[in-house]
Amino acid sequence: VQVRVTEEELLAAIRKVAGADAPRVLVGIGDDAAVLEAGAGQLVLTSDMLVEGVHFERAWMSARDVGFKAASVNLSDLAAMAASPRHCLVSLGLPTPVDPAWVMEFFAGLQEACEEHGVSVVGGDLDRASAVVVSVTMTGEVSPGKAVLRSGALGGDAIAVTGFLGAAAGGLAVARASKRGVAGAPWARAVARAFARPTARVAEAQVLASAGAHAMMDISDGLASDLPRMCEASGVGAQLHTDELPVSEELRRGADTLGLDPIAVALSGGEDYELLVAIPSEALVAAAAELRERFGLPLTSVGRFTRARSVTVLGADDAERPLEPRGWDHFA
């Protein structure tokens, strides 16, 4: 049921969810701004926006999942710096009449992702908008000098990725094709979850940083877009081996039904929020063992950074081709 709700009533409800008594929060939601005890480390800041009609439709993504994902994509950015997440601000644009149940479910999902990483929601803004717009800002902390940038990759480093690729793009295809009745299959449920509830690799990133990763970034727009960005920032090239890509097994299972090429999707699909890592070969095996043991998460070597600045793909046929960035351009 949609009812008219005032901003004041909504803010009061959100304040109850948010909890101002979190660690280091001196002033939380309800004043002009939040006031927080500064940490001992350096401050890490990131912002990400989710827009209805672009990143999701309310018809096929629950409010809880939108909230969870809005937090997750920011947690993932902090993870990629090897930072520890701390606080969160959320600005929410809502079409009228506002559905209070949708808003409360959204905040429940946001909280769920935040709580998992000890993040407190300390502020934000509610506004009218023609479509739902979610803008989340998250703060994190890192010991001085310990942030892992995307600019540190060296020629000779292994190109490693955590987890599996392509599932999220499969999930988006499932969501869009939900009328076709594939949504009930186990593979379909798995890829839908990968899209709606990506896991930010926060603790995993800290293991990788300690293991000696030279550079990290999260794979948000697809490896085919994000690997060239890391190369550009680091002033190196790369040779990617497509037959070594850790393609999601569930995506493989559903590829025919969805009419997708699993390798192409793993390369260009985006939204998996796994980590792309430049790591010296001698550190790779130990890092992979620790990730598998502590988190059950694979770390797969998919090629090598090179001093030569070209970015190429080596296919199963051993032919080397330039990598075509075909990932997510937000304006394409």
Next chain:
Amino acid sequence: VQVRVTEEELLAAIRKVAGADAPRVLVGIGDDAAVLEAGAGQLVLTSDMLVEGVHFERAWMSARDVGFKAASVNLSDLAAMAASPRHCLVSLGLPTPVDPAWVMEFFAGLQEACEEHGVSVVGGDLDRASAVVVSVTMTGEVSPGKAVLRSGALGGDAIAVTGFLGAAAGGLAVARASKRGVAGAPWARAVARAFARPTARVAEAQVLASAGAHAMMDISDGLASDLPRMCEASGVGAQLHTDELPVSEELRRGADTLGLDPIAVALSGGEDYELLVAIPSEALVAAAAELRERFGLPLTSVGRFTRARSVTVLGADDAERPLEPRGWDHFA
């Protein structure tokens, strides 16, 4: 001319404007997140969203003004805490095809407001959206324990406001009625500017904090909405004297043309971003003198906070009525 532009090209252009070599910025735009040297004080955080079709129309507000205002409203929130602004993140949702000139003008306006207060743009996000959506997050810093909250007003404190009220709402009316040909009059230009380019009272707020202000907030939704909020947060009431309101002279001049009641607009118009201050009577005169001398800005006493928790208005007829909050409810 609208041309197709890739996100990569736009980001490169923005990076040039933003300047990563700002004080305390270790990593600026271009990585997964920004990394900043932590300050010595407490961290202050605020977020505000501007939505096309709700807060502005591109038909009557320039890109430069949208950028300036998006920064100003956040600067104003920091001012209201008596904080010193530091860093800024901006997420921008844009309809396609993207007009690169609009985006660059937007960032120029944002920069203009930021530079005035020594704020560096350190990150953000570009996304597709059906209407322009701007979400700005700003960080500030305050000496431990020195933030001025909205919850500190005491019965007996003077209710003081900086500057003049009602001009911004007059400016919005002028913008919406621009076809009626009033835009050229000097009063119309003045109120239009008040709406499009509000001045954040950053240094002024620090004077007020030093002078002994008990509570501050910025008047974003109109005094009739914001005064009851301060009363509620402080557990006090208030008696407001409408004939003491510092009504904008330009608004008075245009009121007939616009069909507006100046007193009602000064009370309920919103968007003036002046400061509402609870200050002991004995500190008021000195604070007002210092604001006038240093910034040419009036500080006007418009009534008194009371121990009794009712919020009332005393009109020119000496009749006392309950204050009806008629300010900006974002969902009304």
